[in-house]
Amino acid sequence: MSARGHCILSHGFESGPDATKVTALAAAAERLGWHCERPDYTDLDGRRDVSPLGDVGARTERLLRLTLDAAARGPVVLAGSSLGAWIAGHVSMQVPVAGLFLMAPPVRLDAAHPLQAADVPLSVVHGWDDELIPAADVVGWTCARRGRLLLVDDTHRLAAHVDASADAFAALLQSL
Numbered sequence: 001m002s003a004r005g006h007c008i009l010s011h012g013f014e015s016g017p018d019a020t021k022v023t024a025l026a027a028a029a030e031r032l033g034w035h036c037e038r039p040d041y042t043d044l045d046g047r048r049d050v051s052p053l054g055d056v057g058a059r060t061e062r063l064l065r066l067t068l069d070a071a072a073r074g075p076v077v078l079a080g081s082s083l084g085a086w087i088a089g090h091v092s093m094q095v096p097v098a099g100l101f102l103m104a105p106p107v108r109l110d111a112a113h114p115l116q117a118a119d120v121p122l123s124v125v126h127g128w129d130d131e132l133i134p135a136a137d138v139v140g141w142t143c144a145r146r147g148r149l150l151l152v153d154d155t156h157r158l159a160a161h162v163d164a165s166a167d168a169f170a171a172l173l174q175s176l
Contacts, residue, residue: 004033004173005075005098008066010059010084012104016042021081021103021158024166032173034077039066041084056109060087067095077176079169082106082132082156089117098176099123101169104156106133107141115141122147123172125165127154148172 007029009022017038026036039062047055063078070076075098080088085102086109092100099121107115124147126138135151142149150168152161 005035005077005176006070006073007034007036007077007079007173008063008070008088009036009038010063010078010080010088011038011041012080012082012084014045015081015084016040019081020162021165022079022084024162025079025101025169028166028170029077029173032170034173037066037070039063056083056087059083060090063087063091064094067091067097071095071097075176077101077173079103080105081158083109086113086115089115092118092120099172101125101172103158103165104130104133105138105141107137117145119145121172121175123150123168124148125150125152125158125161125168127152127156127158127161129154130156132156 009025011019011022017040029036041059044055044058077099078088079101081103085105093116101123103125124142128135154160
């Protein structure tokens with residue numbers, strides 16, 4: 001592990017560990033001396049027999065195991081996009097983490113499963129035109145936690161703001 005700590009970057013539903021956003025975040029973190037890990041959840045996304053979003057419970061358990069292992073060696077920062085953000089928030093409630101970076105977080109996965117997150121330094125990037133998660137919901141959720149919020153002129157995929165997301169992640173890491 002590097003001197004700074006360990007980042008675990010969780011991709012969104014039907015994406016993958018080599019997705020553009022998590023790749024950009026990993027590059028930004030590594031430039032700052034952080035070790036990065038990008039778990040692969042694609043096998044769990046295909047489990048439509050469990051739910052339309054795949055096996056969310058198994059995704060969460062996988063991230064929990066990785067986070068517990070990394071936390072035993074030093075500071076951990078969790079980052080995620082969409083469903084990856086949701087599981088990062090939930091795992092942060094179970095394992096002490098140094099910070100959270102969430103992109104397009106589903107603050108209400110459904111009525112029974114709101115996004116939860118530990119009271120740690122928080123940075124959120126969200127698109128004004130997100131077609132899945134209303135920006136107003138994310139503004140309220142982030143404001144209640146006094147997190148940093150970057151709202152961009154983009155959709156759920158944040159494809160036009162990959163560099164801005166990586167810069168916001170670097171700013172969070174530099175603040176820790």
